[in-house]
Amino acid sequence: xxxxxxxxxxxxxxxxxxxxxxxxxxxxxxxxxxxxxxxxxxxxxxxxxxxxxxxxxxxxxxxxxxxxxxxxxxxxxxxxxxxxxxxxxxxxxxxxxxxxxxxxxxx
Numbered sequence: 001x002x003x004x005x006x007x008x009x010x011x012x013x014x015x016x017x018x019x020x021x022x023x024x025x026x027x028x029x030x031x032x033x034x035x036x037x038x039x040x041x042x043x044x045x046x047x048x049x050x051x052x053x054x055x056x057x058x059x060x061x062x063x064x065x066x067x068x069x070x071x072x073x074x075x076x077x078x079x080x081x082x083x084x085x086x087x088x089x090x091x092x093x094x095x096x097x098x099x100x101x102x103x104x105x106x107x
Contacts, residue, residue, distance in 0.1 A: 002032045030055075034095055041093035050092040054079050057098040070098070 005028045008014035015021060034053050041051035056075030060068035078098050082090075094105045 002028055037095075038093050045092055048087060050087045050090050052082070052090070052092065053095045054082055055095070055097040 005014065005019065005024070008017050008019060014024070020027070037051055037053045044051055056072075056079065057070065058064065058068045059075045060066055060071055075098060082096060091105075097104055
């Protein structure tokens with residue numbers, strides 16, 4: 001999917017091929033990150049390592065123009081809690097998203 005998008009960008013055809021016009025590059029990069037994290041989770045499991053993805057949700061930052069449901073500090077606190085969980089309490093290969101400052105697994 002990433003290679004298809006990059007080829008479309010290089011050829012200047014990404015809009016005519018139906019790629020969304022808003023946040024497309026961001027969405028495709030997140031797709032690649034999540035897929036690679038899943039691969040790393042499978043490869044690292046035998047070493048006792050846990051690999052997951054975390055999305056802070058709609059966070060008030062300059063990227064969102066100051067809009068959002070929570071502050072960057074609140075998002076960082078939630079990410080820190082997730083990162084500090086003991087490995088035996090945390091499955092690997094998951095995608096976590098913050099919703100109302102509560103972690104939810106999406107995979």
